[in-house]
Structure formats: C-alpha cells, structure tokens
Amino acid sequence: MSRRGETGSTQRGTERRTVLKACGTLAATAGVAGCLGGGDDDGGGNGGDNGGDNGGDNGTAPDEISRGGTLRVGADQDMSSLLPWSGFTGDYIVTEAMYDRLVTVDENFDPQPNLAQDWEQNDDATVYTFTLADGATFANLDEEPVTADDVVATYEYLTSDDATLRSNNSISNIEEVTAVDDSTVEISLGSPDVSFLRRLCNPGAVFYILPQTVLEDDPSMIEDTDYGSGPFNLDEWQQQNFISFEAKPTYHRDGMDGEPLPYVDEYRWEIIPDGIARANALADGDLNALHRIPKRNASRLTDNDVLVERTMGDQLPIVLDTGVGPFDDVRVRQAAKHALDRTAIDTALALETSFGIHSGVTPIHENYNEEMSPGNTYGVTAQPEQAQELLSEAGYENGVEVQTFYYDDGFAQKETIAQLFQQQMSDVGIEFDIQRLTEEEWLSNYFNVSGEWYISNYSARSLGISVPSLVMHSDAIWNNEISWTDDEYDEAYNAANSATDPDTLAENLTQMQEINHERGAWLGTVYPNWPGAHKEFVQNYEMYPTPAIDFLSECAVNQ
Numbered sequence: 001m002s003r004r005g006e007t008g009s010t011q012r013g014t015e016r017r018t019v020l021k022a023c024g025t026l027a028a029t030a031g032v033a034g035c036l037g038g039g040d041d042d043g044g045g046n047g048g049d050n051g052g053d054n055g056g057d058n059g060t061a062p063d064e065i066s067r068g069g070t071l072r073v074g075a076d077q078d079m080s081s082l083l084p085w086s087g088f089t090g091d092y093i094v095t096e097a098m099y100d101r102l103v104t105v106d107e108n109f110d111p112q113p114n115l116a117q118d119w120e121q122n123d124d125a126t127v128y129t130f131t132l133a134d135g136a137t138f139a140n141l142d143e144e145p146v147t148a149d150d151v152v153a154t155y156e157y158l159t160s161d162d163a164t165l166r167s168n169n170s171i172s173n174i175e176e177v178t179a180v181d182d183s184t185v186e187i188s189l190g191s192p193d194v195s196f197l198r199r200l201c202n203p204g205a206v207f208y209i210l211p212q213t214v215l216e217d218d219p220s221m222i223e224d225t226d227y228g229s230g231p232f233n234l235d236e237w238q239q240q241n242f243i244s245f246e247a248k249p250t251y252h253r254d255g256m257d258g259e260p261l262p263y264v265d266e267y268r269w270e271i272i273p274d275g276i277a278r279a280n281a282l283a284d285g286d287l288n289a290l291h292r293i294p295k296r297n298a299s300r301l302t303d304n305d306v307l308v309e310r311t312m313g314d315q316l317p318i319v320l321d322t323g324v325g326p327f328d329d330v331r332v333r334q335a336a337k338h339a340l341d342r343t344a345i346d347t348a349l350a351l352e353t354s355f356g357i358h359s360g361v362t363p364i365h366e367n368y369n370e371e372m373s374p375g376n377t378y379g380v381t382a383q384p385e386q387a388q389e390l391l392s393e394a395g396y397e398n399g400v401e402v403q404t405f406y407y408d409d410g411f412a413q414k415e416t417i418a419q420l421f422q423q424q425m426s427d428v429g430i431e432f433d434i435q436r437l438t439e440e441e442w443l444s445n446y447f448n449v450s451g452e453w454y455i456s457n458y459s460a461r462s463l464g465i466s467v468p469s470l471v472m473h474s475d476a477i478w479n480n481e482i483s484w485t486d487d488e489y490d491e492a493y494n495a496a497n498s499a500t501d502p503d504t505l506a507e508n509l510t511q512m513q514e515i516n517h518e519r520g521a522w523l524g525t526v527y528p529n530w531p532g533a534h535k536e537f538v539q540n541y542e543m544y545p546t547p548a549i550d551f552l553s554e555c556a557v558n559q
Contacts, residue, residue, distance in 0.1 A: 065257045066539060069557035070266040074278045075291040078240050078271045082226055085158070085165055085206040092203050092459075092548040093291065094243055094269055099208035099228040102130050102151070102185070103197050105549070107542050109365075109462045111197040113253070115146060115209055115229060116185075124500045125192040132183045136229050136252040138211045146209060146229050148179035153212035162219060167477050169470055170205035192500040198462040203548030231262045232553060243269040245553075255554070263540075263556035276300065282533055288557065289534040292547050295352050301533060309531045310543040311354060313362035313460025315467070316417060318523035321453045323483030326402065330519045331394040332430075337378040337523055338387035339428040340421070346526050348416050353526035355380050359513035360472055360522055364545045365464030367506045369513040377518065387428040399429025406446055406454035410439035414455050417525055421455070448480045455525070456481065460546035465496055465509055472516060482521035489515045535559075 079094045080086070096104075100115035116130035136146040155177040157163055173196075176188045189196065200207055211227050221227075226234050231253070232245035245267040251260045270287060272278040279300040281287045298307050320327040320336065327333055337358060346353045355374035356363045374380050391397065407418040418434045425432070437446065446452045458467050471478045473493040474485045489512060496508035516522055532550075534541045539556040 065263060066556045066558040067263055068265050069559055071264045071555050071557055072268045072270060072287045073289045073291055073552050074270050074272050074281055074287040076273050079243060082223060084208040093550050097232060097553050098226050098230060100230050101200055101208055103200055105201040105462050107544050109198060125194045126189045128187045128196060130185045133252040138227050138229050139233055140225060140227055141211055147182045148185045150212045151185045151209055152177050152179050153215050154210045157215045158206055165206055170199050170202055171207055191498045194499060194502055194505060195463045201462045202466055203459050203546055232267055240271055242271060262553050267553050289538050289541060290532055291550055292530040293533050295531055296350055304536050305533055306536055307531050307533050308543045310545060311364055312527060312529045313364040313545045314528055315458045316525050317456055319453060319456050319481045320521040321451060321483050322521045323450050326400050329394045331390045333521055335387040335390040338383040339424050340523055341382035341424050342380045342525055345417055345420050348420055349413050352529040356524055357517040358522050358524045359516045360467040361464040361513050362460060362527055367464045367509045369510045382424060384428050391429055402430060402432040404433045404435050406435050406437055408437045408439045408442035411457060417455055448478045450480045450483055459548040468512060484521045
C-alpha cells in the first residue's frame with residue numbers, strides 16, 4: 001500500500017531539515033534501478049552493456065539520447081526518512097533513486113539487471129545465484145567496491161533484532177545467503193518460489209544492498225547518510241521542499257548510448273502537494289516532469305506538455321474485520337458486496353479508474369482471473385434486493401448497526417469513497433458512523449489492528465500474489481485487517497506460494513481469487529489511474545503501473 005508495502009517507520013517527520021553534501025562526510029549517494037537490459041522469471045539475466053529500450057519515447061536511438069541538464073520532477077509526497085526500508089510512497093521513489101537492489105523490474109514487471117548483472121536458478125526454484133556487476137561502489141566510503149559480503153551482511157542485518165521492519169515478506173522465505181566469491185551470491189530458499197525475482201523488486205521490499213563496513217561499525221549512520229551504490233549523489237534535502245542529486249561520475253550500468261548512467265547532470269524531486277499548483281508549475285516551465293497529476297488538472301497543461309496515461313494497479317479496498325460481528329457471517333459480507341455501487345464511486349471521484357473482482361489481485365497482473373468479469377455475482381452497481389435478502393437470512397431483516405468505520409487523509413479520494421460507502425450500506429440497513437484520521441494516526445493505531453475496519457490502500461506489487469500474501473491467508477502478517485480464515489483458500493494459497501512452475505502458480509492463484517471474490521472480507525472499490533506528465537523535451541519518461549516505482553532518473557533532457 002502506499003504507506004506502503006514493506007515499510008519500517010510509520011512516523012513521518014514534520015520538522016524541516018537539510019542534509020548537505022560536504023567533502024564526503026555527510027554526503028549520500030543515490031542510485032536508480034532501471035529497466036535497461038535483460039532477465040526473466042525463469043532465470044538467466046542478460047548482462048552485457050545493459051542496453052535496450054527504455055520506455056517513454058520507445059525507439060529512441062542511442063545517438064539521439066541527450067546528456068546533461070537538470071531533470072526537475074514535481075511530486076506530492078516528500079521522503080520521510082533516509083532509511084531505505086522506511087516510509088511512504090515518496091520514500092519508495094527516492095529510495096529507488098538512492099539504493100540498488102540485486103535486480104529491478106521494467107515497466108512490465110519483468111526482472112532486469114541492477115546490482116546483479118546476471119543470475120540463474122535451479123530446477124525447483126529454491127536456489128538463486130547472482131553475479132554482481134563490475135565496478136559497483138558505495139558512496140562516502142572512498143569508492144569501496146560492492147561485494148558478495150555486503151549482500152550477506154545486508155541480509156543478516158535485515159533479519160536481526162536491530163532492524164525494525166513493518167514487513168519482511170520479500171525475504172521471509174530466504175533460508176541462507178552465501179558469498180561464493182567476491183562477485184557471486186547464492187540465495188537458498190526454504191521452499192520453491194518461481195516469483196522470487198519479482199518479490200525482491202516489490203514496492204517497499206526491503207532488500208536494498210548496504211555496505212558491510214557500515215552495518216558492522218554503526219548501522220545508525222544510515223539514518224542520516226546514504227551509502228547507496230547508484231548513479232547519483234545526494235546533494236541536499238530540505239524536507240517538505242525538495243531533494244536534489246548530482247550525477248555520480250562513474251556508475252556500473254550503461255545507458256542505451258553505451259556510456260554510464262545517468263543521462264542528466266542533476267535530478268531534483270520538488271515537493272508540491274497541491275495538484276493544481278503542480279500542474280501549473282509544469283505548464284509554466286518551473287518543472288519539466290510530474291511524478292503524478294490528478295486527471296482533472298490536466299487541462300492546465302500546455303501544448304508543450306505531454307500527458308502520459310497507463311492503467312494502474314493501485315487498490316483502495318474496504319476491509320471487513322471478520323473477527324467481530326456482523327462480518328463474521330459470510331452472508332453479511334456478501335450483502336455488503338451487493339450493496340456496493342462502484343459505478344457511483346467512479347463517477348464521484350472524477351478520475352480515470354477501472355474495476356476488478358473482489359480479490360486483491362489487480363487486472364494488471366498476468367495471473368488476474370480474467371474468467372470472472374468485474375460484475376460477476378455482485379455487479380458494479382448496487383443490487384439492494386439481493387443485499388437485503390442476504391441480511392434477512394443472516395437474521396438482520398430490520399438492519400444492523402456496525403461500529404465506526406475509519407478513513408485517513410493519505411488520499412483525498414478516501415473521504416469521498418467513505419461517504420458514499422456509508423450511504424450505500426445505509427440504503428440496505430447496514431448503519432455506521434465514519435471518522436477521519438491522519439495517515440500517521442491510521443498507520444500507527446488502526447491499520448492491521450483486530451476489531452477495526454476501514455478503507456485501506458495498496459500500491460501495485462510486482463506480482464499478483466503479493467497482496468494476498470500480506471493480508472489474506474491465515475498466517476499473513478497483516479491478516480488482522482480482516483481476521484479471515486478459510487481452509488480452502490489457505491490450501492490454494494499454499495499451493496500457489498510453493499509452486500515450482502508458472503502453470504501451477506496460475507491455477508491456484510485463479511482459485512484463490514474466486515474464493516476471495518465469493519466469500520472473502522475484501523471489497524474492491526476502484527483502481528485509480530494516476531497520469532504523469534512531462535515537457536516535450538524530456539526523453540524516456542516511462543509510466544509504471546504503480547506510483548511507488550518511477551525510475552525518472554533514467555530520463556534524459558533534450559534542451
């Protein structure tokens with residue numbers, strides 16, 4: 001979710017502070033995980049020069065890529081922490097610009113080289129072997145090279161009591177990380193996982209590679225200094241205002257012109273929470289790209305601005321806690337799904353949105369159950385007669401009063417959804433009050449707390465099973481959201497999660513979605529699409545299907 005994914009701290013700093021680069025002491029390095037190069041889920045990454053097509057202006061020839069200049073990106077969220085496993089959506093984006101993972105994903109969620117230039121897996125997908133890129137170095141450590149020992153040390157730290165993680169889902173199946181030699185790492189899993197590469201790349205996944213020397217000396221130094229291995233050095237961070245980077249002179253990954261990334265000399269992440277002001281800043285030329293822009297503000301763009309749209313996989317679900325009545329009764333849950341009018345929500349939000357089934361897997365994922373239409377069983381408009389019939393069968397023919405429903409201010413759209421949801425449920429006799437919380441309060445005191453129910457939010461993951469893994473099976477780390485247990489669902493989940501081939505994974509993931517849609521505690525509302533925008537002279541701007549990934553530092557500025 002846009003807190004999101006596997007985060008650490010939930011406390012967002014409010015003070016204004018500045019981090020300065022000064023003679024290598026408080027300097028920090030930022031790296032970007034890109035989508036150039038090869039690799040696939042079945043192993044075999046494509047190393048070489050890591051060249052290839054990089055979205056946006058697909059087909060841009062190497063001799064047409066521009067070098068130099070400043071990329072100024074407008075965004076609505078700041079970074080809240082320098083810790084690479086901490087924070088909110090803004091942290092995810094900037095962290096991807098500061099730290100390398102072993103692999104990354106492209107705009108289709110296909111694994112690509114990052115710190116590892118090549119990889120392979122054994123036949124049952126329990127052992128993955130990675131070959132690290134030549135020339136990768138950590139900043140602020142006198143160009144100390146990245147080695148397999150750093151990967152091992154990072155894993156050992158992340159699984160120690162010293163690291164406070166909201167979730168370790170992306171690494172929980174790892175049994176052992178071994179340095180075969182300085183440039184080769186072997187990762188052994190506790191059970192087969194054909195999706196392990198994508199799992200490492202999930203938004204919010206924690207396995208960014210850190211230097212062994214810092215972790216062994218004083219890990220707290222990571223809190224105010226960035227020791228990344230990527231293509232940028234952090235220049236300045238003025239919280240709630242901007243974050244600026246300078247290009248690293250040497251980086252281990254090349255662009256499509258055969259020269260080291262990045263293409264630009266400077267990269268600035270400008271914090272402008274208001275969508276109108278953000279659109280105006282692009283139109284006026286104060287910015288040359290927008291991370292995201294509300295569609296209703298697109299009319300403010302000029303003829304020199306390019307609006308880029310793509311179907312997203314972000315979710316804004318209603319989660320019903322089955323640990324308390326009346327949602328412990330499957331008929332009440334089904335009644336709520338019949339009473340939900342997603343078409344009315346879509347109209348009220350005035351966004352580009354799409355619908356899916358009530359499953360936690362989004363239509364952008366390759367294993368989404370396409371055999372079930374969004375209107376299957378429950379429809380995309382209200383069906384009050386069916387809802388009231390089910391309530392009567394459950395013993396609530398005169399209606400039922402439910403405890404307070406919460407929503408937070410992290411997304412303005414949540415308030416609209418909460419108000420409409422309250423009215424739609426009231427229309428069939430399900431009555432409750434609604435209460436607004438700050439995002440920090442919701443995350444700290446209500447999210448994943450038994451006995452509470454609310455509208456949640458999840459950013460799109462790199463693989464479809466991720467959100468079910470986090471929320472829906474009996475032992476899920478965030479199962480307190482719904483407190484739901486279903487033996488048939490768990491059996492299908494276990495089979496999917498331990499699949500040794502893609503077909504078995506797909507078959508069981510399809511069954512999981514059917515079960516959750518029919519009787520689960522997850523009410524899918526809409527999938528909002530968040531457009532991006534840029535000036536015509538910006539090259540290689542690529543929209544990812546989640547706002548929690550945006551490798552804008554691989555853009556070029558032809559000006």
